[in-house]
Amino acid sequence: MTVVFVHGVPETPTIWNDVRERIGQPSMALRLPGFGSPRPAGLRDKETYAAWLADELRAVDGPVDIVGHDWGGHLAMRVVSAYDVPVRSWVSDVAHGWHPDYQWHEAATLWQRSPEGEESLAGLRKSPTGGGYTFGDVLQPRGMSPQLAKEVDDIHDEEMSAAILALYRSAWPNFHAAWGRDFDRPVTARGLILTPAGDPGAQPARDRDMAARLRTQLTELDGLTHYWMLQDPERGADALRHFWASLPD
Structure with missing residues (x-):
């Protein structure tokens, strides 16, 4: 059994290194196109990213256990509910985003508008002359490590900004509106919802509601943040x- 890890926005596969060292199973960490790698022209929205992930999973030998964080969690949930993929289980730490009453956070609603989104992300790209705030500056208080923050800032270019805008602008008003109905039918892959309760953006009540709706397990990570896998990988x-x-075996 291979574990496939999927990072979120704005991140890289490095986010999973410490956890992968500790799980004691064969694993791989995918890199979302556009996040330090080329983004094919066809990847224009959340659905085409989900289709890309489904293809990546089909290329892995045997059933897989998929673990997604942030946008990686959303894409994992989409794949297991709407695509024919060899997945035994899925894990997501953002299931509350699929709740019918979920409303996007402030940064997302900014990126979903034009030209405000373009202007915001341009301001977060590292300037050769220094000055201004970067993604690393904004996300370290939420638990992103200095090492990952530097890596993210180093790869944040116009291509990555465009990928972020494409994802967020295709996810209005929330995931339930476009994708939620596909979880109404039985899903063979078993699920786990993680709730890092120390994250200011955590919504434990909606996570619990989603766990009941989807008949999944739920684990609350008390005191841990959005970047739980960096804060306490063990x-x-x-x-x-x-x-x-x-x-089950």
Whole structure:
């Protein structure tokens, strides 16, 4: 069984390194196109990114366990509910975004508008002369490590900004509106919803509601932030191992 990790926005596969070292299973971490790699012209919205992920999973030998963070979690949920993929289980730490009453956070609503979104992301790109705020500056208080912050800032170019805008602008008003109905039918892959309760953006009540709706397990990570896998990778890996151990062979 191979574990496939998927990062979010604005991140890279490096975010999973510490957890991958601790899970004791073969694993790989995918890089979303446009985040330090070329983005094919066809990847223009959330659905085409989900189709890309489905193709990546089909290329892995045997059933996989997929773990998604942030946008990686949204794409993982879409794939297991709407695509024919060899997935045994899925994990997401953003299931509240699929709740019927979910409303996007302030940054997302800014990026969903034009030209405000373009102007905002241009302002977050690292200037050769210094000055201004970058993604790293904004996200380190939420738990992003200095090392990952530097990596993100180094790769944040116009292509990455365009990828971010494409994803967020295709996800209005929320994921339930476009994708939620596909979870109304049975999903064979078993699910785990993680709730990093120390994240200011956490919504434990909606996560619990989604766990009941989707008949999944739920684990609350008390005191951990949006970047739980960096803050306490051993605890994160333990939650994943416990979930996988509960699955039928």
